[in-house]
Amino acid sequence: MLSDQALRRIVIVGGGTAGWMTAAALSRITRNGQTDLCLVESDQIGTVGVGEATIPPINGFNQILGIDENDFVAKTQATFKLGIEFDGWLRPGEAYLHPFGEYGLDINAVKFYQFWLKYAASHQLPPLDQFCLSAVAARKGKFLKPGDDPRSVLSTLAYAFHFDAMLYAAYLRAFAEARGVARTEGKVVDVRLRAEDGFIESIALESGEVIEGDLFIDCTGFRALLIEGALKTGYEDWTHWLPCDRAVTVPSARVTDPIPYTRAIAREAGWQWRIPLQHRTGNGHVYCSAHMSDQAAETVLMENLDGLATAEPRRLRFITGRRKQFWNRNCVAIGLSAGFMEPLESTSIHLIQAGISKLIALMPDRSFDPIERMEYNRLTGIQFEQIRDFLILHYTANQREGPFWDYVRNMALPASLEEKIALFRSKGRIFRFQDELFGEANWLSVLLGQGITPRTWDPMVDTMEPAAVLGEMRQIYDAIQGTAERMPSHQAYITRYCAAPPV
Amino acid sequence: MSPLPASQFDLFVVGDGVAAWMAALLMKRLQPGRAIGIAACDAAGPGRDDPVLVARPGFRALMARLGISEIDLLEQCDATFLLGTEHHLGGGGAFFQGCGAYGAPANGAAFHHYFLRLRTAGAPYPYDTFSLGAAMASQGKFIHPADNPRALESSFDYGHVIETARFRDLLSQTALSAGVVRTGAPVSEAIFTEGRIGSLQLEDGGHLEAGFYLDCSGPARTLWPDNPIQVLGPALLSQTARVDRAEQGSGNLSRALSTAGPSGWTSELALQSARVCQTFELADSEEANAHHLAAPWAGNCLALGRAAHRLSPVHTPFLALLERELDLLSALLPAEPGACEVEAREYNRRINETYARVHDFQTLFEIAIATRAGKSASAPSAPLARKLEQFRSRGRMVMYDEEVFSESEWTAALIGLGHLPERTSPLASAAPIAAVRANYEKLLHKIGQSTARMPDQLAYIAHMQKMMRESGGVDAV
Numbered sequence: 001m002l003s004d005q006a007l008r009r010i011v012i013v014g015g016g017t018a019g020w021m022t023a024a025a026l027s028r029i030t031r032n033g034q035t036d037l038c039l040v041e042s043d044q045i046g047t048v049g050v051g052e053a054t055i056p057p058i059n060g061f062n063q064i065l066g067i068d069e070n071d072f073v074a075k076t077q078a079t080f081k082l083g084i085e086f087d088g089w090l091r092p093g094e095a096y097l098h099p100f101g102e103y104g105l106d107i108n109a110v111k112f113y114q115f116w117l118k119y120a121a122s123h124q125l126p127p128l129d130q131f132c133l134s135a136v137a138a139r140k141g142k143f144l145k146p147g148d149d150p151r152s153v154l155s156t157l158a159y160a161f162h163f164d165a166m167l168y169a170a171y172l173r174a175f176a177e178a179r180g181v182a183r184t185e186g187k188v189v190d191v192r193l194r195a196e197d198g199f200i201e202s203i204a205l206e207s208g209e210v211i212e213g214d215l216f217i218d219c220t221g222f223r224a225l226l227i228e229g230a231l232k233t234g235y236e237d238w239t240h241w242l243p244c245d246r247a248v249t250v251p252s253a254r255v256t257d258p259i260p261y262t263r264a265i266a267r268e269a270g271w272q273w274r275i276p277l278q279h280r281t282g283n284g285h286v287y288c289s290a291h292m293s294d295q296a297a298e299t300v301l302m303e304n305l306d307g308l309a310t311a312e313p314r315r316l317r318f319i320t321g322r323r324k325q326f327w328n329r330n331c332v333a334i335g336l337s338a339g340f341m342e343p344l345e346s347t348s349i350h351l352i353q354a355g356i357s358k359l360i361a362l363m364p365d366r367s368f369d370p371i372e373r374m375e376y377n378r379l380t381g382i383q384f385e386q387i388r389d390f391l392i393l394h395y396t397a398n399q400r401e402g403p404f405w406d407y408v409r410n411m412a413l414p415a416s417l418e419e420k421i422a423l424f425r426s427k428g429r430i431f432r433f434q435d436e437l438f439g440e441a442n443w444l445s446v447l448l449g450q451g452i453t454p455r456t457w458d459p460m461v462d463t464m465e466p467a468a469v470l471g472e473m474r475q476i477y478d479a480i481q482g483t484a485e486r487m488p489s490h491q492a493y494i495t496r497y498c499a500a501p502p503v
Numbered sequence: 504m505s506p507l508p509a510s511q512f513d514l515f516v517v518g519d520g521v522a523a524w525m526a527a528l529l530m531k532r533l534q535p536g537r538a539i540g541i542a543a544c545d546a547a548g549p550g551r552d553d554p555v556l557v558a559r560p561g562f563r564a565l566m567a568r569l570g571i572s573e574i575d576l577l578e579q580c581d582a583t584f585l586l587g588t589e590h591h592l593g594g595g596g597a598f599f600q601g602c603g604a605y606g607a608p609a610n611g612a613a614f615h616h617y618f619l620r621l622r623t624a625g626a627p628y629p630y631d632t633f634s635l636g637a638a639m640a641s642q643g644k645f646i647h648p649a650d651n652p653r654a655l656e657s658s659f660d661y662g663h664v665i666e667t668a669r670f671r672d673l674l675s676q677t678a679l680s681a682g683v684v685r686t687g688a689p690v691s692e693a694i695f696t697e698g699r700i701g702s703l704q705l706e707d708g709g710h711l712e713a714g715f716y717l718d719c720s721g722p723a724r725t726l727w728p729d730n731p732i733q734v735l736g737p738a739l740l741s742q743t744a745r746v747d748r749a750e751q752g753s754g755n756l757s758r759a760l761s762t763a764g765p766s767g768w769t770s771e772l773a774l775q776s777a778r779v780c781q782t783f784e785l786a787d788s789e790e791a792n793a794h795h796l797a798a799p800w801a802g803n804c805l806a807l808g809r810a811a812h813r814l815s816p817v818h819t820p821f822l823a824l825l826e827r828e829l830d831l832l833s834a835l836l837p838a839e840p841g842a843c844e845v846e847a848r849e850y851n852r853r854i855n856e857t858y859a860r861v862h863d864f865q866t867l868f869e870i871a872i873a874t875r876a877g878k879s880a881s882a883p884s885a886p887l888a889r890k891l892e893q894f895r896s897r898g899r900m901v902m903y904d905e906e907v908f909s910e911s912e913w914t915a916a917l918i919g920l921g922h923l924p925e926r927t928s929p930l931a932s933a934a935p936i937a938a939v940r941a942n943y944e945k946l947l948h949k950i951g952q953s954t955a956r957m958p959d960q961l962a963y964i965a966h967m968q969k970m971m972r973e974s975g976g977v978d979a980v
């Protein structure tokens with residue numbers, strides 16, 4: 001049912017990951033002959049060039065687009081990601097994994113981890129993550145795609161990717177252009193607003209070209225050229241909860257076979273990431289400028305590479321927070337222009353994807369009914385806040401020393417997070433809100449990893465016969481360990497199915 | 504655990520109806536080692552329970568935890584399998600509201616977008632013809648859903664219609680034999696110390712004490728009569744319904760019927776041996792507000808069932824709510840009754856949202872009834888207004904946390920009540936209409952074939968019972 005009010009033109013400004021993901025996805029719905037889709041980007045400005053680790057929902061995005069996984073992995077120098085290792089976040093020298101996928105199997109409708117909480121100490125059970133296939137495979141450097149059969153242990157595996165950000169944008173660009181998206185190279189120098197309602201009427205390029213549109217998607221990154229520059233939407237600053245505000249990044253040479261997980265290593269005033277790709281390692285140091293100078297941060301990074309740096313380090317600044325409205329008038333901000341949270345859980349690309357699917361569900365027509373905008377802003381706001389809470393959790397319960405870690409340990413928390421932690425402390429309960437990105441297993445790994453332990457377990461555990469329960473736990477353990485053992489190594493899987501051409 | 508004196512319990516339930524006995528039994532099953540007591544209270548007076556209860560699909564899991572099998576329900580409570588409700592709106596309009604699937608999504612868009620495209624293109628099929636559950640219900644057929652998620656026969660779900668009095672008896676017998684202790688004298692009131700219940704005063708002058716109390720005394724709220732309430736809005740239909748029982752002939756057992764009259768609503772529910780008709784009138788006074796306790800869990804006392812809420816009788820939501828209440832309680836079960844503020848807050852937050860979402864669903868129907876009767880209807884709550892608005896503008900279904908009614912029921916109800924979207928999802932416009940039509944006509948054909956093969960529900964129940972007797976097992980279906 002197409003209304004005569006259908007949008008005539010959607011203009012995407014910006015050709016980074018956000019711009020090209022949006023273009024690729026919207027090309028599916030603009031092939032109706034009524035709506036024309038174009039993208040403007042400036043080679044002179046370039047992209048932020050980071051954003052290389054993802055989380056499992058990206059598979060849904062690829063599937064909807066009909067992307068062939070092996071082709072995509074080979075062309076973006078990608079590797080597989082089974083989780084994130086947090087090294088030194090609780091105390092220096094201790095590490096835990098946030099694996100994708102579930103822990104064990106429920107027994108009599110009681111969560112597996114509840115049994116583990118009861119028996120771990122008294123029966124010297126292995127650590128909880130030894131009951132999670134993604135975690136066991138990650139530690140062993142193995143990979144295989146999850147199986148379809150829900151009865152098989154292999155179906156509990158979940159994975160995402162690490163990829164080269166520049167190659168990813170290029171890949172999506174080829175995809176979108178092949179589906180009719182017109183690309184214009186040029187720098188936007190002016191944004192013109194309609195006098196009567198302040199809607200964006202057109203953008204003007206340095207060349208003098210003027211591009212009109214009905215809907216504008218702001219994918220201009222931190223610049224936020226349309227949503228902030230032109231529309232002055234306002235920004236909510238969350239630095240008091242997530243105080244890191246700078247990053248320095250550098251690629252380094254590949255030294256070993258890539259591991260199938262991201263590493264996040266706590267540092268004096270922030271943390272360092274290590275992302276293994278097929279051809280190189282991506283590195284970065286996220287830090288708080290109030291507690292560390294740019295030069296010191298760069299030194300920390302350069303002294304902690306596992307291979308030789310292959311380029312000059314790059315410095316970036318950001319303010320953690322969100323745009324007060326993600327959709328304002330006829331402009332929707334997607335990507336860094338919408339807001340930013342540090343890449344601790346690789347959530348930015350997911351927020352791009354989530355923004356796009358909400359936009360498709362709420363696609364306006366030229367009448368721009370405010371209910372579309374309000375609903376988009378409501379849902380996106382909830383999602384930003386849920387992710388924010390999950391990130392803060394990584395900091396709040398640390399037992400590290402130093403002024404930065406003291407600050408984050410003592411700061412006041414959002415009430416929503418306080419309540420979640422209190423429920424967990426009481427009896428290990430975790431409730432997921434509808435559509436919440438991070439579910440029970442995700443929260444559990446970080447809660448336990450950060451040393452937040454429940455006072456006791458679910459009382460229902462006590463009603464079950466210990467010998468039977470322990471026997472079942474043993475079986476689950478054996479099945480997981482056996483399956484992981486039989487999986488091919490991560491590198492062997494890549495070599496067999498999706499090796500990138502040598503660079 | 505050392506045995507407690509006869510007048511001391513870990514947990515004490517006040518009430519004598521389905522809520523009370525089910526709560527007592529569940530708590531005993533979850534914590535067999537604890538002393539759980541129960542007593543009636545005279546203040547509750549004669550029960551105003553519905554003559555029949557409607558269970559939703561999730562009820563099966565609860566029954567399994569209670570140790571009550573489907574066969575028990577069929578044999579001892581005159582229960583039937585319920586696939587959904589057929590609504591007759593008057594003037595020939597009718598639709599089916601079931602928990603199962605309608606059609607199938609394609610290219611990332613829900614089925615109803617395709618349905619609307621088909622409709623615009625002149626295809627003559629009502630929305631519910633695309634639901635296997637609706638086809639089965641209209642012909643009184645039943646089988647259990649298939650396990651294989653790819654089979655068409657896995658696309659429906661079912662609940663039950665249950666005779667209240669017999670169900671209550673089954674629950675109480677089971678609870679007593681599981682070790683729940685019934686004390687003799689009824690409870691007259693609770694005695695408070697510092698905002699918590701310290702002990703219960705009994706009619707015979709005695710006292711008893713427990714760590715935690717469940718108030719299942721119905722509207723009397725014996726334990727905490729002045730616990731403040733929160734109003735949801737006017738409940739249009741009066742609670743005092745007329746009930747008619749008729750012998751069950753060879754009628755259709757698989758569906759409920761809801762028929763709108765000039766100034767009210769008639770519902771017809773099928774037991775195996777009888778059909779129960781209830782007529783609800785539009786209430787005249789504003790006094791009939793739908794409400795619930797602002798804090799159903801306060802201190803060491805939790806109110807369940809009609810002690811916690813009073814909602815409109817539309818859709819007979821009592822059992823569905825009880826199921827939610829008990830699920831939440833068992834998820835938040837207090838190990839030490841002394842320290843459960845966090846649990847109580849979480850319980851109240853979630854259950855109050857549940858009450859409000861059920862009230863929204865009822866409001867949808869009450870608006871339709873009131874509009875027919877030429878009365879002014881209450882304004883929808885903000886979440887319901889948003890849902891209506893989003894659906895009308897683009898066929899997008901907004902679902903909240905703590906919904907009881909499923910997305911497919913909401914969609915069927917909105918379409919059935921005439922809230923048709925003005926536009927459809929752009930994702931649904933990719934395939935040419937001829938291909939869409941061919942695809943869904945194939946589904947209709949399969950639904951027809953599948954339904955034709957199925958037995959009538961009465962025959963199916965007889966078959967189940969025969970299998971049971973032959974195998975002597977409980978799970979022999």
Ligand SMILES: Cc1cc2nc3c(=O)[nH]c(=O)nc-3n(C[C@H](O)[C@H](O)[C@H](O)COP(=O)(O)OP(=O)(O)OC[C@H]3O[C@@H](n4cnc5c(N)ncnc54)[C@H](O)[C@@H]3O)c2cc1C
Pocket residue numbers: 013014015016017018019040041042043045046047048049050051052053054165186187188189219220221222223225247249284316318334335336337343346347348349350
């Ligand atoms: C340090 C750091 C680490 C990160 N790590 C991760 C991670 O591991 N995982 C993850 O999911 N995300 C990560 N992110 C976030 C991720 O990088 C971004 O979400 C993603 O790259 C999208 O960026 P973007 O497309 O919005 O902006 P950009 O890449 O900055 O693109 C902006 C585009 O706008 C164009 N443009 C700007 N101004 C104009 C103009 N005037 N005229 C024309 N064109 C213009 C530019 O040319 C460019 O094409 C990280 C971010 C940072 C800062």
